[in-house]
Amino acid sequence: MGVLYIVRHGQAPSHAYGPDAAAIGGPGLTDLGFAQARAAGQALARRVPSFHAAFCGDLPRQRATLAGVLEAYPDAPTPIVDPDWNEYTTPELPESDDIYRGGGKPFQDAITRALGEWIDGADTGPETYATYAARTRAAAERAAAAAGSGQNVLVVSSAGSITQLIAQLWGVPDQGWPAMSRTFVNTSITKILVGRRGMTLVSFNEHAHVAGEELFSYR
Numbered sequence: 001m002g003v004l005y006i007v008r009h010g011q012a013p014s015h016a017y018g019p020d021a022a023a024i025g026g027p028g029l030t031d032l033g034f035a036q037a038r039a040a041g042q043a044l045a046r047r048v049p050s051f052h053a054a055f056c057g058d059l060p061r062q063r064a065t066l067a068g069v070l071e072a073y074p075d076a077p078t079p080i081v082d083p084d085w086n087e088y089t090t091p092e093l094p095e096s097d098d099i100y101r102g103g104g105k106p107f108q109d110a111i112t113r114a115l116g117e118w119i120d121g122a123d124t125g126p127e128t129y130a131t132y133a134a135r136t137r138a139a140a141e142r143a144a145a146a147a148g149s150g151q152n153v154l155v156v157s158s159a160g161s162i163t164q165l166i167a168q169l170w171g172v173p174d175q176g177w178p179a180m181s182r183t184f185v186n187t188s189i190t191k192i193l194v195g196r197r198g199m200t201l202v203s204f205n206e207h208a209h210v211a212g213e214e215l216f217s218y219r
Contacts, residue, residue: 002147002194004140005044005051006155006162010036011186011217012061029058029068033186036210038067040187043209044154045072052151055075055143057085059158065187066156083131084139087158088132091115091124097175102177115178129174136164140192140199147194159184162204166190169201185210 010033029037044049051073056066058081072078083095091114119129127135147153163180169192172180185207193200210216 002144002149002151003048003154004143004147004164004192004194005045005048006157006192006200007040007065007157008184008188008190009059009061009065009156010011010034010040010068011219012178012216016139017115028062029066033066033217034064035216036215037065038071039209039215040065040189041069044057044189047189048152050075050152051077051146051154053080054154054156055080055082055139055142055146056083056156057081057087057158058083059086062086066154069154069156075102080217082139082142084135085155085157086163087160089127091118091122096143100140112178115193118172119177131163133148133168133174136161137168140165141177142200144192146196162190165192166201166204169199182218184218186219199215199218208209 012029012033013027027034054066054077056062056079062085063079063081066079070079090111095142114124118124121129139157143153143155150152159181160178164177165186167174167177167180173190184205187210188205188207189209190206191202193202207216
């Protein structure tokens, strides 16, 4: 039986969340984000001796987090970049200065409404919700195949994609998925067993390694 360890990326600068994030240069993470990635690597190294393969999306925050985690593994495998692990692109919001300037609840409410419409089939982004859900599952299937029999595989992705996979495995209704992603902690760890019956989620959003005030963040 193989195992997938899926790590959410560390804290990223605000510019890392735009539609052109993959093309933007820079470090990909804040100083806190790099510290979180290293802490996640150290936590994993205490219980996982080695990884057979390591995957991430092509977003800078995902690549940088994977590099930070793998610092704890001197004989780490060469990272495999799989863009299907990328986060969804946030649907366009109404052009309202109040929403963007105020932030907080008005901004979150606008995002929630936009995601709900997208899930229902609205053409508000570069891909449909159905396409996003399908590519997330396909990426997970490829990582699971790499786990084979008795292999450990590391994946670094984003909260939306990790919880999208969890929602599929647990049969969570599509409209209930976005609320799950808002609970995920930066560099939290999700563990999935891979066996004859497919993928089985055994733990998610583990974050004891960043539970202290100095390392904890949601975004």
